[in-house]
Structures are given as C-alpha cells and as structure tokens.
Amino acid sequence: MELVVKKEIQGRKIILSLKGILDISTTNMITAQFEKIGDIDLLIFDLQELDFIDSTGIGSIIETIYFAREKNFMIKLQGVNELTDQVFETVGLYELLKAFQEEAV
Amino acid sequence: MYRNKYTYDSEQESAGNIQHDKTLQREINLAKNIQSVLLNGKAPEIEGGEVYGSTMPARLIGGDYYDFYPLLNGKIRIVIGDVMGKGIPAAMLMILTRGAFRSAAESTQSPGKTLTAMNQALYEDLRTLKSFVTLFCADWDPSTGLLTYANAGHNLPLYIKGKDPLIEELPKVRGIMIGGLPNQEYKEETIHLEKQDIVFFYTDGIIEAQNKAGELYSIKRLINTLLQTREKNVAEIEHYIMTSIDKFTKGVPQRDDITMVVLKIKKDQADITSLNAPII
Numbered sequence: 144m145e146l147v148v149k150k151e152i153q154g155r156k157i158i159l160s161l162k163g164i165l166d167i168s169t170t171n172m173i174t175a176q177f178e179k180i181g182d183i184d185l186l187i188f189d190l191q192e193l194d195f196i197d198s199t200g201i202g203s204i205i206e207t208i209y210f211a212r213e214k215n216f217m218i219k220l221q222g223v224n225e226l227t228d229q230v231f232e233t234v235g236l237y238e239l240l241k242a243f244q245e246e247a248v
Numbered sequence: 249m250y251r252n253k254y255t256y257d258s259e260q261e262s263a264g265n266i267q268h269d270k271t272l273q274r275e276i277n278l279a280k281n282i283q284s285v286l287l288n289g290k291a292p293e294i295e296g297g298e299v300y301g302s303t304m305p306a307r308l309i310g311g312d313y314y315d316f317y318p319l320l321n322g323k324i325r326i327v328i329g330d331v332m333g334k335g336i337p338a339a340m341l342m343i344l345t346r347g348a349f350r351s352a353a354e355s356t357q358s359p360g361k362t363l364t365a366m367n368q369a370l371y372e373d374l375r376t377l378k379s380f381v382t383l384f385c386a387d388w389d390p391s392t393g394l395l396t397y398a399n400a401g402h403n404l405p406l407y408i409k410g411k412d413p414l415i416e417e418l419p420k421v422r423g424i425m426i427g428g429l430p431n432q433e434y435k436e437e438t439i440h441l442e443k444q445d446i447v448f449f450y451t452d453g454i455i456e457a458q459n460k461a462g463e464l465y466s467i468k469r470l471i472n473t474l475l476q477t478r479e480k481n482v483a484e485i486e487h488y489i490m491t492s493i494d495k496f497t498k499g500v501p502q503r504d505d506i507t508m509v510v511l512k513i514k515k516d517q518a519d520i521t522s523l524n525a526p527i528i
C-alpha cells in the first residue's frame with residue numbers, strides 16, 4: 144500500500160497531487176509537507192488519482208486545514224471522486240473547510 | 249557456551265525484551281477485556297421491541313463504539329460511533345467517548361443536545377490529539393414509536409420497512425464530526441417506526457470489508473443481506489450479517505473495525521422495562 148505525493152509550485156500556489164492510498168501508513172507524507180510549505184496563498188489537493196482514504200487520511204486533511212488557518216492560506220480540494228466526496232460530505236469535512244475559509248475572508 | 253560482555257548484555261537485553269513483550273501482550277489483553285466488557289453490557293429489555301449490538305475490531309482492540317442508554321422517561325438512547333484510526337490509540341479515545349456519552353445522555357434531553365454536549369466535552373482533547381469521532385445518536389420512544397436522531401459526521405443508518413421489502417437510509421440529517429469545530433448545534437430529525445420495522449446502525453468497516461479480489465462488501469451486499477434476514481430477530485440478523493461478511497472476505501485480514509446495532513420493533517406495544525439512568 145503506498146502513496147505518491149507530487150508537489151507542484153506555481154508562484155504562491157502549491158498543488159499536491161495524491162496517487163494511491165491515504166491511510167494510517169501514509170498520512171505522515173502529508174504532515175511532512177507542512178515544514179516545506181512557505182508563504183503561500185493557496186494549497187490545492189488534487190485527489191483525482193487517490194484510490195482510497197480512511198479516517199486517518201481524513202484526519203491528515205483536517206490537520207492541513209487547521210495548519211492553513213494558522214498560516215493564513217486557503218485550501219482547495221479538486222478531482223474528488225464520488226465515493227470520497229460522499230465520505231467528505233458525511234463527516235463534515237466540507238463544512239469545516241467552509242467555516243475556516245469564510246473566517247479567513 | 250562462550251560468553252563475552254557483548255553476548256551477555258545482548259542476551260540480557262533480549263531476555264528483557266521478551267519479558268517486556270510478554271508484559272505488553274498481557275496489558276493489551278487486559279485492555280481488550282476492559283473494552284469487551286464495557287461494550288458488551290446488558291442490552292435493555294424492551295417490551296415490543298428488541299435491540300442488539302456487536303463490534304469486531306480489526307486489531308486486538310478497536311475504536312468503534314456503540315451504547316444503549318435507557319432513560320427514565322421511557323425512551324432508549326442509542327449511539328454508534330467511529331474514532332479516527334485503529335488499534336490502541338483509537339481504543340483509548342473510544343473509552344473517552346463512552347464516558348462523554350454516558351455523562352451527556354444523563355444530563356441532556358435529546359440526541360442533538362447529547363452530541364452538542366459531547367462535542368463541547370471532547371473538542372479540546374481531540375484537537376490536541378489531532379483526532380475526531382463520528383457519532384450517530386438516536387432516541388427511540390416505544391410509547392409513541394418515534395425515533396428522533398442527530399448526526400455528527402456518521403453514515404446514516406438503514407431503515408427497513410417491515411411491511412415492504414424496502415430498505416433506505418433514514419431521512420438525511422447532517423452535522424460535523426465530534427472534534428471538528430467548537431460550539432456545534434446538531435439538528436434532529438424524527439420518523440415514526442411501525443411494527444416490525446428495523447433500523448440498522450453501522451460503521452463503515454462493514455461496507456469497506458474487502459475480498460481477495462479487492463472488491464468491497466458494499467452497501468448493496470449489506471442491503472441484500474438485510475433483505476434476506478429481515479424476518480429474523482435482532483441477534484440472528486447480526487449473526488447473519490457477520491457470517492455474510494466472513495464468507496465474502498474469506499480470510500482476507502479485516503481492514504477496519506466492524507460494528508452494528510440492530511433495532512427491531514415487534515408487533516406488540518413496546519415498553520422499556522430495565523431503566524438505569526435518570527434524566528434531567
């Protein structure tokens with residue numbers, strides 16, 4: 144089970160493309176990115192090639208949302224497949240993201 | 249046997265490690281026992297209805313949780329939840345969640361208020377520990393047949409209408425997971441349960457159980473299994489589903505904790521007879 148994280152920097156925007164499985168064995172690859180994130184405006188998670196995410200994986204995205212709030216940048220989730228979208232909707236991840244983004248505006 | 253300092257130390261260390269492993273194993277087994285006892289408490293006896301819960305952790309102990317709490321006003325409060333992660337860390341938070349539920353159930357008047365109180369109680373700890381819990385909480389009133397429920401990020405239970413071979417999710421009610429945001433109000437929904445209706449509460453470990461081909465047990469298989477077994481009693485339904493998952497996965501290691509609670513309304517007038525908690 145593995146995860147490949149591709150990082151693309153476009154000016155003050157970072158795109159993190161996740162491919163594979165985001166679970167307890169791979170979430171450290173997301174939190175490890177925190178130190179490498181400088182002064183940016185936007186972080187995009189591209190989840191188009193994400194095959195599976197478990198609750199720990201969702202926890203790592205929540206942590207990133209909290210980190211973004213602290214460092215004052217926005218987060219966007221793109222390429223979310225139907226199953227993952229349903230899970231995010233159910234746990235309230237979008238609501239959490241919206242609450243922080245509205246707070247930032 | 250030749251011994252030098254290194255081998256002696258290393259053997260001593262090795263012996264120490266073995267002892268340490270044994271101690272750890274014993275403590276894990278004790279923790280498993282504690283969790284098992286707390287989860288497998290006596291289900292309330294309900295005239296005219298029956299409720300049954302079970303859980304099977306993916307590891308020795310798990311982070312799934314369910315509980316029943318009979319209230320003095322005659323209702324029964326049911327909760328099911330899933331702590332982020334697996335194993336010992338999740339199990340520790342599960343015990344914390346249980347304490348918060350038991351305390352909140354006693355002091356709050358509805359499922360939504362119980363979730364609000366639990367979120368208030370657990371939010372700081374969960375944020376510090378970078379974790380969260382999804383919970384679904386419902387009050388069933390046997391005297392009126394009303395099921396009132398609220399949701400904190402958990403999947404909706406399935407509702408099996410007794411008269412028809414129909415299974416659907418309970419009418420949608422959303423709310424953010426426990427530990428996500430502070431000061432949350434949880435909306436409530438109410439439905440009327442008819443005789444022989446079933447409400448099936450579950451955690452995602454059931455529908456995400458995998459077979460050797462990597463296929464998921466899925467909601468579709470769960471619905472089919474429930475349709476086949478809906479005439480049975482709650483314990484038989486639980487057993488049938490566990491067996492069905494077992495047959496499907498054929499020994500593939502369980503990836504996530506599996507938990508379910510089955511509530512079934514009988515033909516007779518329901519009435520809770522074992523009360524153990526006051527309500528304010």
